[in-house]
Amino acid sequence: MTRASLPASETVLRVKDLTKTFGRRTVVDGVSFDVRRGEMFGFLGPNGSGKTTTIRMALGIIRPDAGSIGILGSPPERSVLRAVGYLPEERGLPRKLRVLDALRYLGRLKGLTVAEAEDRAIALLQQLDLDEHYKKRVEALSRGMTQLVQFAAAIIHAPEFIVLDEPFAGLDPLNVERMKEMLFERQRTGATIMFSTHIMSDVEELCDRVALIADGHLLLFGDLAEIKRQRGANAVLVQAPRVPEALTAGRPAVARSGVVEHVLEGGSTPEAVLRAYLDAGISVERFELALPTLNDIFIEEVSRARSIS
Amino acid sequence: MRGPSPELRVIFAEEFRRQIRGFGFAFFTVLIPVLMLIAIPITPVVVDLVEGDDSEGVPVVTGAPLERIGYADPAGVLPVREPQAASRRYGDLAAGIEAVRQGEIDAFFVLPSSYIESGVVEHYRASGESRGRFWGNAAAEFAFRSFLTGELIAGQVEPSILARALHPADYRNFEIGADGAVAEAIPLAQEIGELLVPTLLAALLLIGVLSGSGALMRSVAEEKETRMIEMLVTSAAPLSIMSGKLLALGLAGLIQIAVWIAVATFTMPAIFDRIPNGGDLTISAGLLTTVSLSFVLGYFLFSVLALFIASVVSSSADAQKYTGLLSLLTALPIWLAGLFISQPDGAVAQILSYFPFTAPTTLMVRLGAGSDMSEGEIALALGITAGTALVLLWVASRVFRAGILLSGQRITGRNVWAALWHAQ
Numbered sequence: 001m002t003r004a005s006l007p008a009s010e011t012v013l014r015v016k017d018l019t020k021t022f023g024r025r026t027v028v029d030g031v032s033f034d035v036r037r038g039e040m041f042g043f044l045g046p047n048g049s050g051k052t053t054t055i056r057m058a059l060g061i062i063r064p065d066a067g068s069i070g071i072l073g074s075p076p077e078r079s080v081l082r083a084v085g086y087l088p089e090e091r092g093l094p095r096k097l098r099v100l101d102a103l104r105y106l107g108r109l110k111g112l113t114v115a116e117a118e119d120r121a122i123a124l125l126q127q128l129d130l131d132e133h134y135k136k137r138v139e140a141l142s143r144g145m146t147q148l149v150q151f152a153a154a155i156i157h158a159p160e161f162i163v164l165d166e167p168f169a170g171l172d173p174l175n176v177e178r179m180k181e182m183l184f185e186r187q188r189t190g191a192t193i194m195f196s197t198h199i200m201s202d203v204e205e206l207c208d209r210v211a212l213i214a215d216g217h218l219l220l221f222g223d224l225a226e227i228k229r230q231r232g233a234n235a236v237l238v239q240a241p242r243v244p245e246a247l248t249a250g251r252p253a254v255a256r257s258g259v260v261e262h263v264l265e266g267g268s269t270p271e272a273v274l275r276a277y278l279d280a281g282i283s284v285e286r287f288e289l290a291l292p293t294l295n296d297i298f299i300e301e302v303s304r305a306r307s308i309s
Numbered sequence: 310m311r312g313p314s315p316e317l318r319v320i321f322a323e324e325f326r327r328q329i330r331g332f333g334f335a336f337f338t339v340l341i342p343v344l345m346l347i348a349i350p351i352t353p354v355v356v357d358l359v360e361g362d363d364s365e366g367v368p369v370v371t372g373a374p375l376e377r378i379g380y381a382d383p384a385g386v387l388p389v390r391e392p393q394a395a396s397r398r399y400g401d402l403a404a405g406i407e408a409v410r411q412g413e414i415d416a417f418f419v420l421p422s423s424y425i426e427s428g429v430v431e432h433y434r435a436s437g438e439s440r441g442r443f444w445g446n447a448a449a450e451f452a453f454r455s456f457l458t459g460e461l462i463a464g465q466v467e468p469s470i471l472a473r474a475l476h477p478a479d480y481r482n483f484e485i486g487a488d489g490a491v492a493e494a495i496p497l498a499q500e501i502g503e504l505l506v507p508t509l510l511a512a513l514l515l516i517g518v519l520s521g522s523g524a525l526m527r528s529v530a531e532e533k534e535t536r537m538i539e540m541l542v543t544s545a546a547p548l549s550i551m552s553g554k555l556l557a558l559g560l561a562g563l564i565q566i567a568v569w570i571a572v573a574t575f576t577m578p579a580i581f582d583r584i585p586n587g588g589d590l591t592i593s594a595g596l597l598t599t600v601s602l603s604f605v606l607g608y609f610l611f612s613v614l615a616l617f618i619a620s621v622v623s624s625s626a627d628a629q630k631y632t633g634l635l636s637l638l639t640a641l642p643i644w645l646a647g648l649f650i651s652q653p654d655g656a657v658a659q660i661l662s663y664f665p666f667t668a669p670t671t672l673m674v675r676l677g678a679g680s681d682m683s684e685g686e687i688a689l690a691l692g693i694t695a696g697t698a699l700v701l702l703w704v705a706s707r708v709f710r711a712g713i714l715l716s717g718q719r720i721t722g723r724n725v726w727a728a729l730w731h732a733q
Contacts, residue, residue: 059543078316081543092535094528096327108319109544153540 010037011070012161012192013058018067020053027053029216030067035161035194035209040187042207042224043196046302050216051196052089055165059086072161082111085159087151089166089196095139099125099149102138103156110157117156124152127182144171151179155186162186164195168202180206200294210294212301219301228291235263236270239286244276261290313552316545320553327528328561333520338565341513342572349576352583354447378453379414381405384424387460396456409435416449430457503593507600507677508646511670513569514607515639517562522615523632525558529619530628547709551616558612566604599687600673606691607669610698611635614666617705642670646678653680662690665697
């Protein structure tokens with residue numbers, strides 16, 4: 001599984017100052033970000049943070065109270081949305097419909113002929129290892145299978161831009177891997193992918209750029225590696241035969257697979273850690289700055305935003 | 310001129326397929342014709358039961374007997390004649406049984422030697438017949454009874470008297486007005502037709518609403534509940550989605566009605582043929598036009614109402630509850646049919662004629678019951694129905710898109726207003 005290299009930085013989705021209020025509650029407040037062509041973009045946020053409402057506004061399902069949306073260079077109109085594939089958060093297909101009928105129906109709505117829709121549906125079902133189930137009614141499928149079928153519906157028309165709202169929620173690890181592989185495949189053929197999630201490991205694995213939203217406010221947006229670099233190292237990883245006593249005086253260092261993690265606290269710096277090893281005459285085989293995980297950043301940012309509000 | 314959008318056509322085709330594949334559609338489409346077909350053999354039996362067994366009433370059979378029958382007469386009470394179309398005479402029981410076994414006749418009757426004293430007649434027929442045993446017996450016995458009546462009194466009276474005894478009266482009815490003026494009454498067949506046709510159409514409207522509009526409402530609510538609607542609105546305009554569904558429901562309804570009418574065209578004359586003095590079922594052209602218009606407008610109104618409700622409810626369980634409301638509104642005038650027949654222009658009938666959701670059915674039942682509604686009153690009632698349907702269609706199309714937001718909320722005026730506001 002490999003990430004595709006990013007082509008030109010053309011914008012596929014641009015939202016600017018997007019705001020939406022339901023009753024007295026502002027669920028999205030002045031959110032701005034953009035998604036570039038060919039990238040895999042992670043849209044993060046805790047539950048109820050406004051991710052789904054933002055996606056719905058971006059796709060023209062609901063209208064924003066303020067702000068602007070540009071999707072594939074136009075407002076979110078039907079003609080443009082034909083080139084978009086969408087997997088909603090709450091999943092479901094008509095229960096009485098057969099799997100193939102449901103895919104054919106949704107494919108035809110995206111402009112495919114009956115034959116095209118059927119051929120692509122069968123190919124996708126084979127890829128998802130669901131080809132034995134295409135004659136079954138949707139109600140006979142498990143929740144995970146239904147989710148995969150709906151994923152197939154979202155990409156059946158080979159869209160330029162794929163928007164997935166919590167795509168991996170409820171799937172077993174095998175199907176998560178299968179879906180990720182298919183997303184990479186789509187990305188390699190030029191599709192842009194944006195997905196929302198609150199599972200940080202998925203984002204770290206898949207995404208180049210991210211936006212973090214909480215309580216309707218955008219907290220972070222940009223290149224994931226750059227965001228981590230800006231945060232700076234909060235620990236160093238050292239592989240050496242032993243740990244200098246100077247560094248174990250306060251508390252023992254944690255070692256995993258021969259690698260010791262020294263948390264940088266109380267004014268400690270990476271340079272000071274390295275000097276302690278060299279002063280003790282210990283040869284260092286590996287020395288690495290440990291950048292914060294996305295999970296750390298997520299918790300820190302969301303907690304800070306909530307404590308301020 | 311621009312035609313319908315491709316998305317509308319796809320949604321129309323899908324919804325139409327879903328409608329006609331639905332259990333309700335198939336069930337009611339088949340049930341009504343089956344009931345009509347069953348009514349053909351039942352009618353003479355019912356007529357016979359209604360007329361009773363009194364000796365004064367002589368059953369009358371017009372046309373060919375319902376079954377091929379044969380008989381033997383050990384009692385010796387029937388004259389020996391040339392073979393007749395109505396029944397075939399056999400020498401003894403064994404010959405009759407063999408005739409049944411060979412399929413020459415459907416039923417064989419024996420008048421035993423004690424027939425005159427006891428009145429007992431033995432009836433033989435093949436076992437394991439595919440048709441209902443009860444109805445087959447009843448039809449054959451009815452036919453033989455008519456034959457027997459004629460034969461028993463043949464030769465006892467003048468042929469003209471015999472003919473009259475078998476067909477004793479064709480009634481002409483007159484009505485005496487309050488001023489003493491006498492006018493010929495509407496023929497029975499027309500009277501029955503003018504009551505039967507509108508009432509049947511009202512009942513069919515109820516069935517159509519139950520099977521079609523209810524199914525549509527539940528399917529839209531399910532699409533909202535499962536968020537399938539979000540995938541649809543990224544592919545098609547809400548108006549296309551709504552129009553596609555509405556047109557599909559309309560076409561499915563029209564096909565259903567066409568099947569019913571086509572079967573009725575064949576079955577109703579056969580049923581009326583079996584009613585003494587039934588004659589031809591007739592209905593005036595004006596009344597037929599008015600009730601047909603009421604039916605079409607009523608079907609349209611309830612389809613739009615179903616879509617409107619589906620736009621604002623958030624689950625198929627909620628939609629199920631509102632299916633009851635639809636049927637209540639349609640059925641109310643049918644429940645009150647007794648009142649309308651006795652007082653077709655009473656206060657209740659008049660009020661319900663101008664309330665849009667009861668107007669179509671009320672109009673059909675009232676007109677069938679012989680109401681004296683003027684053309685202006687009829688036009689007003691139909692106008693209210695059509696106007697309400699159009700206003701509701703406009704509101705529903707506004708609410709449909711915004712109604713997606715109302716997930717998990719109860720249907721209230723405030724919610725509908727909020728949905729309308731979001732649709733701006």
